[in-house]
Amino acid sequence: MADTSDLVTLERRDDGVAVLTLNNPKVNALSGAVLRALRDRVAELEADLPGAVVVTGGDRIFAAGAEISEFGGPDEARSYGGLFLETFNRLAALERMTIAAIAGYALGGGCELALACDLRVASEGAKLGQPEILLGIIPGGGGTQRLARLVGPAKAKELICGGAQVRAPEALAMGLVDHVVPADELQARAIELAAGFAKGAVVAQGLAKRAIDQGLDGSLGAGLDLEQDLFVEVFRTEDAGIGVASFLEHGPGKASFVGR
Numbered sequence: 001m002a003d004t005s006d007l008v009t010l011e012r013r014d015d016g017v018a019v020l021t022l023n024n025p026k027v028n029a030l031s032g033a034v035l036r037a038l039r040d041r042v043a044e045l046e047a048d049l050p051g052a053v054v055v056t057g058g059d060r061i062f063a064a065g066a067e068i069s070e071f072g073g074p075d076e077a078r079s080y081g082g083l084f085l086e087t088f089n090r091l092a093a094l095e096r097m098t099i100a101a102i103a104g105y106a107l108g109g110g111c112e113l114a115l116a117c118d119l120r121v122a123s124e125g126a127k128l129g130q131p132e133i134l135l136g137i138i139p140g141g142g143g144t145q146r147l148a149r150l151v152g153p154a155k156a157k158e159l160i161c162g163g164a165q166v167r168a169p170e171a172l173a174m175g176l177v178d179h180v181v182p183a184d185e186l187q188a189r190a191i192e193l194a195a196g197f198a199k200g201a202v203v204a205q206g207l208a209k210r211a212i213d214q215g216l217d218g219s220l221g222a223g224l225d226l227e228q229d230l231f232v233e234v235f236r237t238e239d240a241g242i243g244v245a246s247f248l249e250h251g252p253g254k255a256s257f258v259g260r
Contacts, residue, residue, distance in 0.1 A: 006023060007022070007023055007024050007033055007034045007037040007038075008020060008021065008022055008023065008034065008037040008038045008040075008041045009021045009023055010041045010044060010045075012050060013191075013195075015051070015191075015195040015198060015199075016050055016051025016052065016195065016198030016199070017050060017051060017052050017053070017054060017191055017194040017195050017198055018045055018050035018051075018052070018053045018054070019053075019054045019056065019191070020038070020041055020042075020045075020053065020054070020055045020056070021056050021057070021058060022034065022038070022055075022056070022057040022058070022062075022063055023058075026061075027061055027063075027064035027105070028057040028058075028061055028062065028063040028064060028110065029063070029064060029065065029066065029067040030063055030065065030066050030067060030084070030109040030110065030113070031066075031067035031070060032067070032070055032080065032083060034067075035083045035084060035087045036083070036087075038087050038091075039083075039086065039087040039090060042087065042090045042091050042094065043090070045094060045096075046090070046094065049094070049095060049096055049202075050096060050198065051096065051194075051195075051197065051198025051199070051202055051259070052096050052097045052098070052099070052193075052194035052195070052197040052198040052202070053094060053096055053097070053098040053099070053117075053194065054098075054099050054100075054101055054187075054190045054191060054194050055091070055098060055099070055100050055101070055113065055114075055117055056100070056101040056102075056103075056187065056190065057102075057103065057104070057110075058103065059103050059183070059186070059187065060103055060104050061103060061104035061105055062100070062101075062102045062103055062104060062105060062106040062110050062113075062114065062126070063105075063106060063107075063109065063110025063113055064105045064107050064108070064110055065107045065108030065109045065110050065111075065131075066080070066084075066108055066109040066141075068135070077140065080140070081140035081141065084109060084112065084140060084141030084142070085140075085141060085142060088112060088113060088115075088116040088141055088142050089116075089142075091113075091116045091117070092116040092117075092213070093213075095202075095203075095205075095206030095207075095209065095210070096197070096202055096205065096206060097118050097119070097194065097197040097205055097209070098116075098117040098118045098119075099117060099118065099119045099120070099121060099190050099193055099194050100113070100114040100117040100119070100120045100121065100190075101121050101186055101187055101189075101190035102114055102120060102121065102122040102123065102126045102128070102168075102177065102186075103122075103123045103125075103126060103183060103186055104123075104125070104126060104127070105126070105127050105128075105165075106122075106126065106127070106128045106129075107127070107128070107129050107130075107131055107165065108129075108130060108131060108132055108139070108141075108143075109141045111128050111129060111130055111143065111147075112130075112139060112141035112142050112143045112146065113141075114128070114177075115142060115143065115146040115147060115150065116142060116146065118209065119178045119179075119193065120176070120177040120178050120179075121177065121178065121179040121180075121181060121186060121189055121190045121193065122168040122171060122172070122177040122179070122180050122181075122186075123168065123180070123181060123182065123183040123186045124168055124169075124180055124181070124182055124183060125167075125168065125183060126167070126168040126171075126177075126180075127165045127166065127167055127168070128165065128166055128168075128171050128176055128177070129159060129163070129164055129165035129166060130143045130147065130159055130160045130163070131163040131164075131165065132160070132163070133160060133161055133162070133163040134163040138160065139160060143160065144156070144160060147159065147160065147176075149216060150175060150176060151174045151175050151176055155174055168180045179193075199257070200257060201237075201239040201240075201243060201255075201257045201259075202239075202257070202259045203234070203237045203239055203259060203260065204234050204237065204239060204240070207230045207233060207234050208230075210226075210230060211223070211226055211227045211230050214226055215227065237260060238258055238260040239255075239257045239258060239259065239260065242255050242256070242257060242258065243255045243257065
């Protein structure tokens with residue numbers, strides 16, 4: 001099997017942030033090889049969790065979508081879609097905060113990759129969308145589900161069934177992205193956000209992510225029960241003891257957490 005390690009690079013920074021960078025010129029198309037490389041990098045992060053994660057395609061483009069030349073019939077769709085779903089689900093389930101740094105286009109599978117992250121920071125010129133309908137198909141990497149949960153079902157239907165691309169300011173207004181910054185500040189802003197999370201109680205952040213994400217998949221009652229279970233679990237962490245003791249002695253916001 002060909003070496004795909006250069007298609008997605010992993011940098012671990014001294015501030016606790018891990019940076020995943022797509023590297024498939026010219027448009028970071030999400031081919032099967034890129035998806036497998038991304039899946040392998042996520043597995044590396046699962047085995048040795050950082051403080052937080054930034055996912056980027058660099059300064060010019062995030063990801064323009066799937067590698068359409070790899071499309072075929074239903075059997076190929078099942079395999080390709082399954083690879084998308086496995087990869088993005090594993091990224092979404094990482095027990096650390098993940099931030100997509102979006103420059104240029106994030107379309108189709110590229111938009112779905114951004115949706116699998118916890119937060120999205122976009123440059124002012126970025127464009128996002130799910131244009132699969134223009135090919136006579138629908139999203140297959142989580143777009144119909146994650147987009148609807150983020151912006152609501154009506155807006156998701158408008159975007160997916162219309163195939164429109166939205167610019168960063170409009171994406172911000174509808175909640176599709178969380179921050180819009182000048183292009184030359186994009187990477188620094190994403191790193192800054194991630195580093196802030198990395199200094200915090202990262203185990204508690206992972207439990208909070210699980211409570212929110214899994215809670216939204218069921219009833220309110222089931223979500224509240226899950227929250228109670230995880231509320232008990234977090235008190236078994238060293239960070240909980242540190243945080244409570246620091247608050248009682250010094251007030252809020254002074255704790256130095258250890259990530260355990």
